[in-house]
Amino acid sequence: MKLPSTVGGWLKIILPWALFAFLLLLPAAHPSDNAIRLLFITAVWTTTSLGWNLLGGMAGQVSFGFAVFFGLGAYTTALLMHAGHSPYFGFVGGAAIAMLASFLIGLPTFRLRGPYFVIATIGVTEAVRVIMNNIDITGGASGYRIIEDKPFNALEHYYTAIVAVALAVAISTIIANSKFGLALRAIKQDDVAAADLGVNPYTSKLWVHAIAAGLTGLAGGIYARRAAFFYPGDVFAFQTGISILLMPVIGGIGTVWGPVLGGVVFGVVEEQISVNFPNLHLMIYGSLLIVIILLEPDGLLGLLQLLVRQFRGKREDPGSPDADQVLWGRGRTQER
Amino acid sequence: MEALDYLDLLIKALLLAGVYAAMAVGMTVVYGVMKIVNLAHAGFLMLGAYFALEMFQRFHIDPILGAVLALPAFFLFGMLVHWVLVRWLPKSETPTLASLLLMFGFWLVLQNAAYLIWGNEDQSILTPMTLSSVQIGQLSIAKIKLVVFAAAVGCMIVLQIVFHRSWFGRSMRALIQNPYAAKIVGVDDQRTARLTFGLGTAFAGFAGALLGMLYSFSPDFGRPFLLRSFVIIVLGGLESVSGVALGAVVLAILETFSTAIPLPVYWHGWNYYYLPPSYQQVVPFALLVVVLVIMPKGLAGLFNRKWKAA
Numbered sequence: 001m002k003l004p005s006t007v008g009g010w011l012k013i014i015l016p017w018a019l020f021a022f023l024l025l026l027p028a029a030h031p032s033d034n035a036i037r038l039l040f041i042t043a044v045w046t047t048t049s050l051g052w053n054l055l056g057g058m059a060g061q062v063s064f065g066f067a068v069f070f071g072l073g074a075y076t077t078a079l080l081m082h083a084g085h086s087p088y089f090g091f092v093g094g095a096a097i098a099m100l101a102s103f104l105i106g107l108p109t110f111r112l113r114g115p116y117f118v119i120a121t122i123g124v125t126e127a128v129r130v131i132m133n134n135i136d137i138t139g140g141a142s143g144y145r146i147i148e149d150k151p152f153n154a155l156e157h158y159y160t161a162i163v164a165v166a167l168a169v170a171i172s173t174i175i176a177n178s179k180f181g182l183a184l185r186a187i188k189q190d191d192v193a194a195a196d197l198g199v200n201p202y203t204s205k206l207w208v209h210a211i212a213a214g215l216t217g218l219a220g221g222i223y224a225r226r227a228a229f230f231y232p233g234d235v236f237a238f239q240t241g242i243s244i245l246l247m248p249v250i251g252g253i254g255t256v257w258g259p260v261l262g263g264v265v266f267g268v269v270e271e272q273i274s275v276n277f278p279n280l281h282l283m284i285y286g287s288l289l290i291v292i293i294l295l296e297p298d299g300l301l302g303l304l305q306l307l308v309r310q311f312r313g314k315r316e317d318p319g320s321p322d323a324d325q326v327l328w329g330r331g332r333t334q335e336r
Numbered sequence: 337m338e339a340l341d342y343l344d345l346l347i348k349a350l351l352l353a354g355v356y357a358a359m360a361v362g363m364t365v366v367y368g369v370m371k372i373v374n375l376a377h378a379g380f381l382m383l384g385a386y387f388a389l390e391m392f393q394r395f396h397i398d399p400i401l402g403a404v405l406a407l408p409a410f411f412l413f414g415m416l417v418h419w420v421l422v423r424w425l426p427k428s429e430t431p432t433l434a435s436l437l438l439m440f441g442f443w444l445v446l447q448n449a450a451y452l453i454w455g456n457e458d459q460s461i462l463t464p465m466t467l468s469s470v471q472i473g474q475l476s477i478a479k480i481k482l483v484v485f486a487a488a489v490g491c492m493i494v495l496q497i498v499f500h501r502s503w504f505g506r507s508m509r510a511l512i513q514n515p516y517a518a519k520i521v522g523v524d525d526q527r528t529a530r531l532t533f534g535l536g537t538a539f540a541g542f543a544g545a546l547l548g549m550l551y552s553f554s555p556d557f558g559r560p561f562l563l564r565s566f567v568i569i570v571l572g573g574l575e576s577v578s579g580v581a582l583g584a585v586v587l588a589i590l591e592t593f594s595t596a597i598p599l600p601v602y603w604h605g606w607n608y609y610y611l612p613p614s615y616q617q618v619v620p621f622a623l624l625v626v627v628l629v630i631m632p633k634g635l636a637g638l639f640n641r642k643w644k645a646a
Contacts (some may be wrong), residue, residue: 062436062566106627115373119566123621126563129504130617202479240561242444249437280452286444294424 025160027155037223038271043161044223046263049247050168050256051215057094057254058181058241059208060188065105065121067241068128068214069098073220074235078146081225085150091160091221098217099210100103110205113191115309132232143231146224157226164222165260168215172256175211184208188254215322239282243270247283249292252301261300342596344475349592351481355487355546356584359561360493360568361577362539363593368575369532372422373431374441376564378558379446380410380537384544385553386454394411397401399461400487401543406537407491414537417442418530427515443558450465450555475566484546491542495535499577508532513574560617567620570627587620592617 004010028037038128046071055061073094080090103227109117133141175181183204186194224230234240243266251262273281296302366374384406391402392606421442424436465483469476500507510518519525547553547561554638568587572579595616598608 056433060433062433064440108625112429112628115367115436116570118373118431118436119570120628123563123566123624126560127621132616134612134614139387238594245437253433279446282444283448283452286441286448289437289441289444290421293441294421295436297434 005110017335020162020166024159027158033154036154038153038267040158040161040226041223041271042167042264042267043158044219045243045247045267046260047161047168047219047222048216048244049163049251049259049263049266050172051212051219051260052166052244053182053248053253053255054172054175054208055075055205055212057248057259058175058188059184059205060116061110061148061205061209061305062245063121063127063209064238064241064245066213066244067125067236067238068101068105068218069216070220070223070240071128071132071232072098072101073217075132075144076217076222076231077221078144078223079138081146081148083116085125087221087225088160091218094221095214095217098213102209103206106206106209110202110209116138121241122238125236125238129232129236129238132144132236139231141232143229143234146228148228150287157163157222160222160225164218167218169256169260169288171211171215172259173210176256180207182203185254242282243283246289248299250285250288250299252299253297255298258299261304267301340474342611345592346589346594347475347477348481349589349623352486352592353581353585353588354485354492355550356564356568356588357537357581358488358491358546359543360565360584361492361580362543362574362579363535363565364569364572364575365508365532365539366536367569369508370422370529370530371429371431372425372435372439374536375436375562376417376442376446377536377540378562379443379450380540381544381547381558381561382450382555383446384541384554385412385461385548385557386450386459387541388545388548389459392461392463399463399484399545399549403487403542403549406541406545410541411534411538412542414534415530417537422533423526423530429515447555447558454555456554456556460532460547460556461549463549466549468575480549484549488543488546492538497540498579499576504528504531529599563624564620567624567627570624587623590623591619 004013023039026039046065051069052063052066055063072093076094076097077087077090080093081087084143085093104118105120109120132138138144175184182192183199186197186199187201187204195201220235224235247262247266248259249262250265252258270281273284292299296306298305363374363377364371364381366377368594386405387406387409388399388402391397391405392399397405411510421438425438426432428435436590463480465479470482499509507523509516509524510521511528511532512522515525544558547557551557564587568580568583571583571586572581595611598610601609
């Protein structure tokens with residue numbers, strides 16, 4: 001591994017570890033219960049955000065259906081715990097079931113070019129929620145309750161969520177720097193050209209979809225264990241899928257830290273706005289989405305980078321051709 | 337079930353198909369010309385229903401007339417939306433991330449603006465026609481369904497004439513077939529795109545007003561119909577207007593009959609079970625998956641392949 005030569009380069013390596021250490025040591029400072037709860041929920045959301053970004057940001061496949069994986073993770077964890085297994089086994093089981101489900105969605109839809117995958121993800125969310133509302137073993141629409149014969153330990157939940165988000169960051173970083181990540185970026189820009197260069201778009205999309213689903217299922221299980229009660233209209237809701245998609249887009253699509261930033265902003269803002277203005281918060285997100293797409297496709301992270309460059313007085317903007325191309329897609333340059 | 341009941345269901349399905357076709361056709365033209373999956377379609381459908389409601393409650397305009405009035409109103413609204421938002425999107429031959437997210441963001445704004453204006457309680461448009469029915473022999477058909485069907489089919493016929501007989505219709509078809517060749521022969525693609533988006537929005541508003549007469553609605557009204565529109569245009573092969581009519585009939589028939597036909601299930605011997613009505617909502621999606629796996633080019637693609645092979 002090549003050592004960085006600039007201060008900024010060192011910071012890029014040190015800061016994530018410092019952040020991780022800070023979050024692990026934070027409970028020693030006895031923060032309020034509410035702060036721990038807020039950090040827990042933010043970590044859960046950020047994990048799903050990083051998961052979505054692997055598929056949507058790196059491979060360029062928009063999915064509105066991540067609520068399915070979140071909900072499957074929640075229900076699988078709950079059912080496994082109900083059967084007497086350890087919750088940690090439940091989390092792994094939830095991730096595995098979510099990955100399995102991702103193949104069921106991806107196998108028929110990734111074969112086709114065009115908008116089929118997006119359309120299918122909206123359909124799957126609707127269908128799965130209707131089915132879960134009518135299944136008896138999970139209590140149908142009235143929801144499912146997890147009963148643990150252990151006292152409630154907020155810190156255990158907190159640490160699980162922090163480890164999950166660290167895992168998500170690690171996986172994202174590894175993929176972003178690997179040949180697989182390069183293949184995904186190639187697919188995002190032009191899957192025909194990628195196929196010419198020896199990348200199989202079909203299997204690459206399937207695998208990244210599975211990894212993303214696994215992370216989301218894991219987050220769903222962790223969420224469910226703490227929430228202890230959930231129902232299909234909550235974990236399988238279309239709104240859940242929307243939230244998972246909004247975070248990376250707000251933060252900065254296709255990067256590792258953009259989705260983290262988006263998740264943190266989302267977690268905090270959601271806490272404040274959705275309580276006071278239950279109907280207004282989605283309108284704000286909708287407007288934000290429009291503004292980001294039209295004006296700053298790199299999201300908040302892109303905006304930050306722009307500010308840093310202005311601050312340093314560098315006028316020319318090297319930009320990130322990658323993110324631009326991802327969002328704007330392939331131009332109409334080729335004959336149909 | 338008696339044969340008469342099946343006939344009754346078939347008539348209901350065909351009447352429903354008329355509205356479904358009007359609902360999906362706007363999405364098809366927008367996809368065909370601009371290659372945008374218009375997720376805001378759901379928002380336009382919902383606004384159409386509220387448009388008819390407001391016209392009815394404030395100005396006592398008959399909802400059918402209200403639906404017709406929605407056509408020019410939503411046409412202008414659609415052109416405005418195109419001018420403000422959509423035209424900044426880059427041209428592409430496949431739907432881009434940016435176009436999906438932009439239209440989705442606009443849908444969120446429309447939906448939540450409606451929550452702010454009208455609240456989240458269910459609304460319905462009740463006219464003297466709503467509860468009356470026509471007797472033909474032993475069959476009784478709700479009057480409102482007949483009227484809605486007639487309006488939808490009438491509009492589809494007008495659209496078909498515009499599509500085949502006007503310069504604008506020819507430009508649209510040219511852009512759907514080959515955007516480069518169309519531009520070479522002098523089709524103004526920006527102007528046609530703007531008019532097409534207006535047309536798509538007009539049909540969404542119109543169909544939304546018609547659907548509002550058949551069902552009760554809330555600001556989240558459009559979502560299930562968005563999925564149905566998708567299924568219909570995928571069945572129709574994404575870009576073909578006549579395919580839409582076919583797709584609408586197939587979806588309406590399958591949805592209507594899904595709970596009426598007993599399904600054979602092997603469980604300790606053969607038994608016949610009816611699909612529980614609560615699962616009816618899954619039918620469009622199940623159909624979507626089947627279509628994607630078996631005939632990704634839609635029903636029209638299947639026929640074309642047969643014809644080419646012959």
